Amino acid sequence: MASLRSASLILFSIFLLSVPLATSISISENFLKCLSNYSKSSIPISKYVYTPNNSSYSSILQSSIQNLRFLSSKNLKPQFIITPVHESHVQGSVICSKKHDLQIRVRSGGHDYEGLSYLSDVPFVIIDLVNLRAIDVNVKENTAWVQAGATIGEVYYQIARKSITHGFPAGTCPTIGVGGLFSGGGLGTMVRKYGLASDNILDASLVDVNGRILNRKSMGEDLFWAILRGGGVSFGVIVSWKIRLVPVPPTVTVFTVTKTLQGGATKLIHRWQEIADKFHEGLFMRLIIQVVDGKNKGGTTIQVSFESLFLGGLKELLPLMEKSFPELGLKAKDCTETSWINSILYIAGYRNGEPMDVLKNRTLQPKSIYKNKSDFVKEPISEIDLEEIWRVLLKGEIRPLLLWEPLGGRMSKIPESETPFPHRAGNLYNIQYVMQWEEGGSKASEKHIERMREVYKFMAPYVSKSPRTAYLNYRDLDLGINEEGSNTSYSKASVWGRKYFKNNFKRLALVKSKVDPGNFFRNEQSIPPLVL
Numbered sequence: 001m002a003s004l005r006s007a008s009l010i011l012f013s014i015f016l017l018s019v020p021l022a023t024s025i026s027i028s029e030n031f032l033k034c035l036s037n038y039s040k041s042s043i044p045i046s047k048y049v050y051t052p053n054n055s056s057y058s059s060i061l062q063s064s065i066q067n068l069r070f071l072s073s074k075n076l077k078p079q080f081i082i083t084p085v086h087e088s089h090v091q092g093s094v095i096c097s098k099k100h101d102l103q104i105r106v107r108s109g110g111h112d113y114e115g116l117s118y119l120s121d122v123p124f125v126i127i128d129l130v131n132l133r134a135i136d137v138n139v140k141e142n143t144a145w146v147q148a149g150a151t152i153g154e155v156y157y158q159i160a161r162k163s164i165t166h167g168f169p170a171g172t173c174p175t176i177g178v179g180g181l182f183s184g185g186g187l188g189t190m191v192r193k194y195g196l197a198s199d200n201i202l203d204a205s206l207v208d209v210n211g212r213i214l215n216r217k218s219m220g221e222d223l224f225w226a227i228l229r230g231g232g233v234s235f236g237v238i239v240s241w242k243i244r245l246v247p248v249p250p251t252v253t254v255f256t257v258t259k260t261l262q263g264g265a266t267k268l269i270h271r272w273q274e275i276a277d278k279f280h281e282g283l284f285m286r287l288i289i290q291v292v293d294g295k296n297k298g299g300t301t302i303q304v305s306f307e308s309l310f311l312g313g314l315k316e317l318l319p320l321m322e323k324s325f326p327e328l329g330l331k332a333k334d335c336t337e338t339s340w341i342n343s344i345l346y347i348a349g350y351r352n353g354e355p356m357d358v359l360k361n362r363t364l365q366p367k368s369i370y371k372n373k374s375d376f377v378k379e380p381i382s383e384i385d386l387e388e389i390w391r392v393l394l395k396g397e398i399r400p401l402l403l404w405e406p407l408g409g410r411m412s413k414i415p416e417s418e419t420p421f422p423h424r425a426g427n428l429y430n431i432q433y434v435m436q437w438e439e440g441g442s443k444a445s446e447k448h449i450e451r452m453r454e455v456y457k458f459m460a461p462y463v464s465k466s467p468r469t470a471y472l473n474y475r476d477l478d479l480g481i482n483e484e485g486s487n488t489s490y491s492k493a494s495v496w497g498r499k500y501f502k503n504n505f506k507r508l509a510l511v512k513s514k515v516d517p518g519n520f521f522r523n524e525q526s527i528p529p530l531v532l
C-alpha cells in the first residue's frame with residue numbers, strides 16, 4: 001500500500017510539471033492535490049485528469065463533440081478535463097471545483113445541441129463520464145443499472161445480448177449518452193407504448209453539490225422527480241441510473257414508405273396527423289420531411305418518408321394498417337420482420353445487415369455541423385397550410401429537414417405534472433427542425449441558422465402557443481438564456497423554462513433552491529433557485 005501511495009505521489013509530481021504556464025501553478029497544484037485527497041482508488045491522477053499541456057488533452061476534449069459547430073469556439077478551453085474511473089473522482093471533482101471557484105460542465109455522450117456539456121465562458125472543468133459506463137442487466141428482475149457515461153447503443157446491445165424479449169424505450173441515435181438523454185426525457189420508437197426513457201427509471205445515483213452520493217431514498221422524491229427530464233445537471237452529477245426493462249415481442253416489423261408531392265404526400269401527411277397519435281400503441285410511425293431534387297432538371301420537391309416500427313408481426317400489422325391508414329397502401333413487400341435490436345439498427349439507418357456489435361461503437365454516428373429546434377403540435381395542420389409550409393421549405397438553396405414524431409398512447413396517460421416533461425395529453429406530435437451543413441466558418445453558420453429561424457418563425461401559427469413549447473433534449477438557446485453568474489433571475493429564466501417545462505418549471509426551481517441554493521450547478525439554461 002505504502003509503495004502504491006509513493007508511486008502515486010511520484011506520478012502526481014511528474015503530472016504537476018506538465019501543467020501549463022497559462023494556468024496558475026498554485027491553483028493547479030491545489031486543485032490537483034484536492035482531487036487526489038478525495039480519490040478512493042489507487043489509480044494515479046495522471047490517468048484521469050488532463051490539462052491543456054497534456055498531449056491527449058485535445059483529442060479527449062474533442063472525442064465526443066457531436067456538433068462540429070463548436071470545435072472552434074473560444075469557450076472550448078476547460079482548465080481540466082476529468083475522466084473519473086471511480087465514483088469518488090466525481091465527488092472530488094465537485095468538492096474541489098467548488099472550493100477553487102471553477103464551474104463544472106458534465107459530459108456523458110457529448111450530444112448536447114448547444115454544446116452545454118463542454119463550453120463555458122468562465123473558468124471551468126469538464127467531468128467527462130466516458131470511463132463510467134458499466135451496464136448490469138438483470139432480466140429476471142426486468143431491470144438494469146447503467147452508468148451515466150454509457151451510450152444508449154451500448155445499453156441496447158447489453159440488453160439484447162441477454163434477451164430477445166426485453167428492450168428499453170429511449171432515443172434512436174445509438175451514440176447519445178444516457179447521462180443527458182434520460183435526464184432530459186428520451187424519446188424513441190417505443191414512446192407510444194412505454195413513454196419516455198425517463199418514465200422508466202426506478203432509481204439513480206447522484207453526486208450532489210456537497211459531494212455526497214445519494215440514491216432515490218436518500219435524495220427524496222422531490223429531487224428524484226426533478227432529475228428525470230428536469231435536466232440532471234442543474235441538480236448534481238448523475239453517476240448511474242436503474243432502469244425498468246420493458247417486454248418486446250421476439251418479432252417486430254419495420255417499414256419505410258416514401259412519397260413526394262407528386263405522389264400525394266400532402267394528403268397522406270394530413271391524414272397521418274389525424275391518426276398517428278391514435279394508432280395501436282405498438283405502432284410508431286414518424287415522418288421525415290425534406291426537400292429533394294425533383295424529376296425535372298433543376299426542380300425540387302418535398303419528400304416524406306413514413307418510417308415505422310410495429311411491435312408485432314406482419315400478420316397483425318397489415319390488417320391494422322388497412323383499417324386505420326389504408327391511404328398509405330402498405331404492402332407486405334414494404335415490410336421487414338426482424339428482432340427488436342435489429343429494428344434499432346434499421347431506424348438508426350444501418351440496413352445492410354450490420355451486426356448488433358456496431359451499437360458498441362461510440363463514434364458510429366457521423367459528426368456534423370447543425371442547429372436544431374423543436375415544437376409540439378396540438379391540432380392537425382390543414383392541407384392548405386401544409387402547402388404553404390412546403391412553399392417556405394422549397395424557397396432558396398438551404399434545405400432544412402423536419403422530423404415529426406407521434407405521441408399519444410402511453411404519453412397521453414401520464415399526467416402533465418407527474419414528471420417535469422409536460423408535453424402529454426393533447427399533443428399530437430413533436431416537430432424537430434434539423435439544419436445541417438458542411439461549410440465551416442461563422443458566415444456559413446449565420447446563413448444556415450438564419451434560415452432555420454425563418455422556418456421556425458413561419459411555423460408559429462401551426463404549433464402550441466402560450467407558451468410555444470419545446471423539448472429540453474432538443475436544446476435551443478434561441479429560447480432564452482440565464483444571466484451570467486450565480487444570480488440567475490427566476491422570472492427571466494421562466495421565459496425559456498416554461499417552454500420546456502410549463503408549470504413544472506416553478507416546482508423545479510423550488511427543488512433547486514433546496515438542494516443547490518447557491519446555484520453552483522449552472523449553465524445557460526440551468527434551473528435557477530426560487531425561494532418563496
Ligand code: FDA
Nearest residue numbers: 108109110111112117171172173177179180181187233238
Ligand atoms: P451531453 O453529454 O452533451 O449532455 C447533455 C446535457 O446533459 C448537458 O447539459 C450535460 O451537462 C448534461 N449531462 C450529461 N451527463 C450528465 C450527468 N451524468 N449528470 C448530469 N447532467 C448531465 N433525443 C431523444 O430524446 N431522442 C432521440 O432519438 C435523439 N436523437 C438524437 C440524435 C443525435 C444525432 C443527437 C445529436 C441528439 C439526439 N437527441 C435525441 C438529443 C439528445 O437526447 C440530447 O442531446 C441529450 O441531452 C444528449 O445526451 P448526451 O449525454 O449525449 O449529451
